[in-house]
Amino acid sequence: MRLATFRHQGRESVGIVEDAWITDLEPIYGQPVTMLSVIDLGLEKLLTVADSLTGKSQTQRIPLEQVTLLAPIPRPRKNVFCVGRNYADHVKETGTTVIPEVPVFFTKAANTVIGPDMAIPKHPVTQQLDYEAELAVVISRNGCDIAEDTALSYVFGYTIVNDVTARDLQKRHNQWFKGKSLDRACPMGPVIVTADEIGDPQNLQVKTWVNGELRQAASTGEMLFSVASLISWLSQGYTLEAGDVIATGTPAGVGAGYDPGRFLEDGDLVEIEISRIGCLSNRVEAASTATTRDA
Ligand code: MG
Numbered sequence: 064m065r066l067a068t069f070r071h072q073g074r075e076s077v078g079i080v081e082d083a084w085i086t087d088l089e090p091i092y093g094q095p096v097t098m099l100s101v102i103d104l105g106l107e108k109l110l111t112v113a114d115s116l117t118g119k120s121q122t123q124r125i126p127l128e129q130v131t132l133l134a135p136i137p138r139p140r141k142n143v144f145c146v147g148r149n150y151a152d153h154v155k156e157t158g159t160t161v162i163p164e165v166p167v168f169f170t171k172a173a174n175t176v177i178g179p180d181m182a183i184p185k186h187p188v189t190q191q192l193d194y195e196a197e198l199a200v201v202i203s204r205n206g207c208d209i210a211e212d213t214a215l216s217y218v219f220g221y222t223i224v225n226d227v228t229a230r231d232l233q234k235r236h237n238q239w240f241k242g243k244s245l246d247r248a249c250p251m252g253p254v255i256v257t258a259d260e261i262g263d264p265q266n267l268q269v270k271t272w273v274n275g276e277l278r279q280a281a282s283t284g285e286m287l288f289s290v291a292s293l294i295s296w297l298s299q300g301y302t303l304e305a306g307d308v309i310a311t312g313t314p315a316g317v318g319a320g321y322d323p324g325r326f327l328e329d330g331d332l333v334e335i336e337i338s339r340i341g342c343l344s345n346r347v348e349a350a351s352t353a354t355t356r357d358a
Pocket residue numbers: 145146147195197226310312313
């Protein structure tokens with residue numbers, strides 16, 4: 064099932080995306096819904112709802128072209144968890160030969176999330192704005208000390224995150240938070256695809272184009288720490304909660320990996336495609352125009 068958060072006629076809701084249509088879940092649940100409330104109400108309820116729709120006339124259907132897709136979770140309850148250096152080729156391009164023995168966790172501020180087609184600002188504070196295509200995991204239920212062999216049962220679904228990074232700030236501030244958390248530095252979407260429809264998360268193709276030029280191309284099978292392993296590691300002594308988002312790291316091909324670096328400029332179009340999920344597209348704009356345009 065493909066789920067999207069959308070705006071239609073001034074109202075925000077969550078719907079099931081099929082072909083060129085989106086089915087609003089609000090009238091079916093009988094209450095206003097957000098992606099977080101849909102997750103909290105449970106995958107079982109969602110599957111029951113989806114079953115009830117099959118074959119019936121669907122008055123709740125809206126043509127996709129009439130809605131604006133927002134980030135699937137426009138404002139996560141807490142920071143977006145991220146993983147650094149999770150693909151060996153990316154580790155190499157960052158100029159180190161040290162392969163991590165445990166996952167490198169950091170976070171991006173929750174209020175950096177933006178949706179598909181929204182502008183990534185080129186803030187004056189950075190001269191090295193970069194893209195990072197990542198498979199992102201959405202957690203379905205609370206869990207602590209999760210074993211790796213049961214970890215995937217905690218996954219609600221998957222989406223795409225662009226872990227937009229100010230490389231100069233990432234280096235200058237030593238700890239990564241500042242360089243990873245400029246306003247609107249976390250494009251997410253366009254949909255969450257439920258875990259049952261993805262199957263094996265280590266068999267997805269990740270690709271990034273900048274202005275139509277292919278920059279990143281890898282399989283999630285190349286991750287140093289699998290999705291299950293990451294959930295297990297992160298949950299040791301720490302309770303992951305329903306709706307938490309984990310971006311699982313980026314493969315080789317980021318702008319900083321080139322010599323000289325190929326960083327994002329005003330007007331650049333970044334398109335990230337992950338098989339079975341879709342394409343997340345965002346254009347870079349001068350900060351002064353980007354921050355007001357989607358308000
Ligand atoms: Mg990253």
